[in-house]
Amino acid sequence: MKCSQVQDKLSAFQDGELNPQEQERVSSHLESCPACRERYAEMEKIWQALGDFKEILPEPEFYGQLVKKINERQANRIPAGFQWLFQFFSSPWATSTLLIAGILIGSFLGNILAKSDLFPFQQNQAAHSQAAIEVFSLKAFDPIPPGTLADKYMRMASY
């Protein structure tokens, strides 16, 4: 085995991931080649040095805090069966579609109602037409009849 071939396999050799034959061949090469042996020794040294990274310990209340968080999330959870509704309304396109659909339905219904006889002004159409005729006939500008309350008010106001 050539040095370059061995060096390509050193990492897998170190991790014990070569098949038994390859593991054996690399091992025998290392015994006979000082350069590859030195390279492997350096790799081992670094591998050992990585062990200096100290572990941290979980806090004693880790599990208690976890249970608290799980309970909080369960309490805030949307009831089953309604989740699709919240997911639907949370998307902007769905909200826009609903808004447009609302406007269209509103216009359609308004149009139907306007054509029907459901509104009060349409039910008393005759009375409303009479009132309109009076307003537009300029009767409001006729002289005030003497002796009426309006006449007295106008006199007081003119002093």
Place this chain on the structure above:
Amino acid sequence: MTRRLDSVSSEDLMTKTGEGDELAFEILVRRHQTSVLNFIYRYVGDKTMARDLAQEVFIRVWQAANRYERKAKFTTWIYSITANLCLNELKSIKGKKLVQLEAEEKERQNTNFEAQSDASQSPEDLLLAEERSLQVSEALQCLPENQRMALILKRYDNLSYGEIAKIMECSLSAVESLLVRAKKNIQEKLIFFKK
């Protein structure tokens, strides 16, 4: 009851958790909390974030318990959850990370004696050990994310290439290649230890 469940495999505990057995879940958490916490800590380099994310991992385990299928080893499954969570978290906080790491470094320098330490060590030895731990942490943080993950899973969790490939959702040859590059890069970063 607890003692009886202590000898139960994590896969069985997970199945029991799915059936609503809270004691099984507690044992599962206590069994894996240190490894999950330290995997995240080594990956993100931040204690506070590691503690929060470790809790998030177990919340997801609880939520997924009733859908759990025994296709893979429990450790592979939980590390997959952990790895995905770490990757997503780092993506979302990339801008803030530097500031947090600086704060964390200060905290570590001031209060790192809470970490596991041998009581028989002298203060000088402890200080030196802290210094080395910090250097390793910094060197790991310099590695690209996928190299760092592969290296942590191999070095600290002693997982096989096959397990790492499943967790990282890549091929065996990709894992091998990642580890070759990770080892080369970390060697350059940790030149101090070669002396």
